[in-house]
Amino acid sequence: MAVVGGGWVGLHAAFLAQRGGVRVAVFEAADVGSGTTGFSTAKLTTQHGLIYADLVDRHGAEAAAQYAEANTAGVELVVRLVGELGIDCDLTTASAYAYTLDPARRLDLEREVEAAQHLGLPATLEDSAGLPFDVEAAVCFAGQYHLDPVRYLDGLARALVGAGGAIYEHTRITGIEELRDQTVTLTTEHGSEHGTGHGTDHETGQGTVRANQVIVATLLPIGTLGGYFAKTRPVGAYGAAVRLRGPAPAPMTIQVDPSSWSTRPWPAAGPGGLLVIGNGHEVGSNPSGAAGGTNGGADSGDRQAQLDEWARSRFEVESVEHRWFAHDYATPDQIPYVGLSSAHRSVMVATGFRKWGLSNGAAAAIMLSDLLAGRDHGWAEPFDATRIGDAHAVSKLITDNMKVGKEFLTGRIGNDNPTCTHLGCPLHWNNADSSWDCNCHGSRFTADGAVLTGPAVKPLETPGQPYAKQAGGD
Ligand SMILES: Cc1cc2nc3c(=O)[nH]c(=O)nc-3n(C[C@H](O)[C@H](O)[C@H](O)COP(=O)(O)OP(=O)(O)OC[C@H]3O[C@@H](n4cnc5c(N)ncnc54)[C@H](O)[C@@H]3O)c2cc1C
Numbered sequence: 001m002a003v004v005g006g007g008w009v010g011l012h013a014a015f016l017a018q019r020g021g022v023r024v025a026v027f028e029a030a031d032v033g034s035g036t037t038g039f040s041t042a043k044l045t046t047q048h049g050l051i052y053a054d055l056v057d058r059h060g061a062e063a064a065a066q067y068a069e070a071n072t073a074g075v076e077l078v079v080r081l082v083g084e085l086g087i088d089c090d091l092t093t094a095s096a097y098a099y100t101l102d103p104a105r106r107l108d109l110e111r112e113v114e115a116a117q118h119l120g121l122p123a124t125l126e127d128s129a130g131l132p133f134d135v136e137a138a139v140c141f142a143g144q145y146h147l148d149p150v151r152y153l154d155g156l157a158r159a160l161v162g163a164g165g166a167i168y169e170h171t172r173i174t175g176i177e178e179l180r181d182q183t184v185t186l187t188t189e190h191g192s193e194h195g196t197g198h199g200t201d202h203e204t205g206q207g208t209v210r211a212n213q214v215i216v217a218t219l220l221p222i223g224t225l226g227g228y229f230a231k232t233r234p235v236g237a238y239g240a241a242v243r244l245r246g247p248a249p250a251p252m253t254i255q256v257d258p259s260s261w262s263t264r265p266w267p268a269a270g271p272g273g274l275l276v277i278g279n280g281h282e283v284g285s286n287p288s289g290a291a292g293g294t295n296g297g298a299d300s301g302d303r304q305a306q307l308d309e310w311a312r313s314r315f316e317v318e319s320v321e322h323r324w325f326a327h328d329y330a331t332p333d334q335i336p337y338v339g340l341s342s343a344h345r346s347v348m349v350a351t352g353f354r355k356w357g358l359s360n361g362a363a364a365a366i367m368l369s370d371l372l373a374g375r376d377h378g379w380a381e382p383f384d385a386t387r388i389g390d391a392h393a394v395s396k397l398i399t400d401n402m403k404v405g406k407e408f409l410t411g412r413i414g415n416d417n418p419t420c421t422h423l424g425c426p427l428h429w430n431n432a433d434s435s436w437d438c439n440c441h442g443s444r445f446t447a448d449g450a451v452l453t454g455p456a457v458k459p460l461e462t463p464g465q466p467y468a469k470q471a472g473g474d
């Protein structure tokens, strides 16, 4: 079996399949863990902002229970693997708080606690979120976790290779085709390539790889596979790793108001280490340029600066050590797509984690390995990767795709920015992360035109000049 993508989902799926007796090869475009996983806040929790009351309303109590059960199993799998494999990744137990500053939202939090408790989750309503400022109310989930996702995936990758699996890093897959006999051909970017990572040195073949089954775990399936690019939206956020003068608050927190700021301790930096995430928007919707962005009027550099300002206004920040922008994909009905891809019999997918892919992604790996082994775990239905969704989801899909159509058309008129190699939308310069970003489906490219994230698989033909240079900046 082949797994495309060596991130959180791909490595868990590969490891479970290999342990289940399937021979697995993972193809990773860059390095293991270098995708969104490496830029995640990495809260390993079943608390996903406020979601359970909404899931019960929209999908019914049974589907909400399946979501809660799957995510609980996802958390438990990771904690178990850390112990079993002895992975050194700063796995730390912490409470997770979802809080509001708005008195009008107290009722929403009460409803969330009630729904979560009914589903057997450890939810309580609190008046504090363990932060150095007052909040109106907070939903607390006790006994959750955070960890260093890159060190964890490195340990998992070593365990996979130790169990007989193969990992080919720096091997981008550019095409996936299911044949009539239901085997699948993968096209690799470079003809014959030696895997460079984790002790593997197998030949990948002359530009193609044949597999009986394939799991596509590339954050969003590449190219047009399964049509997932049109069934999700790319949702991004800014991150900063800071050092505080005193100890960082121990809990993990997220504000669930329109301004959504998220924090969690960063143990590797010592007692004052803190990760701060927020000021999110869709990828490519805050371009640098005279007119500013389409989302709040600020460009991406300003949005990053606002994150710093928020951190400094709330904490005694000594230094900002790292900054980044990263994204995930959201489905129109809150639940990820996991399972056999639309119109395929041997290609499986897992996407649409809405920035909660650690528990959801590990759960997806369990579902996919069960699917491979012909086992039924009872969670599959709400995650069905071929679903269209309820009337609300369909209406959102229509609105989203009309917006994409408008972006495609208007962006191409009088615009000399480079064009995305996925489906041809105009790209926007992201001066916070020095990248060309596509608002249509979230592909991102370096200033030199190399693919940073798909669904695009080909580099830019003419990268163009970053906006800052056009504008006479450095
Ligand atoms: C700012 C931010 C904060 C977040 N915080 C949290 C959190 O606290 N808790 C939580 O649960 N979730 C969080 N998430 C979400 C979570 O990080 C993601 O859902 C999860 O990491 C997705 O894992 P993945 O394996 O699907 O994707 P990725 O980690 O992106 O892995 C996909 C891999 O596929 C590779 N790839 C792509 N294209 C190809 C190709 N053509 N050929 C070969 N390989 C390819 C990439 O290089 C990459 O390594 C956050 C997300 C963001 C953006």
Ligand code: FES
Pocket (backbone or CB within 6 Å): 229, 420, 421, 422, 423, 424, 425, 438, 439, 440, 441, 442, 443, 454, 455, 456
């Ligand atoms: S990501 Fe689809 S057109 Fe750019």
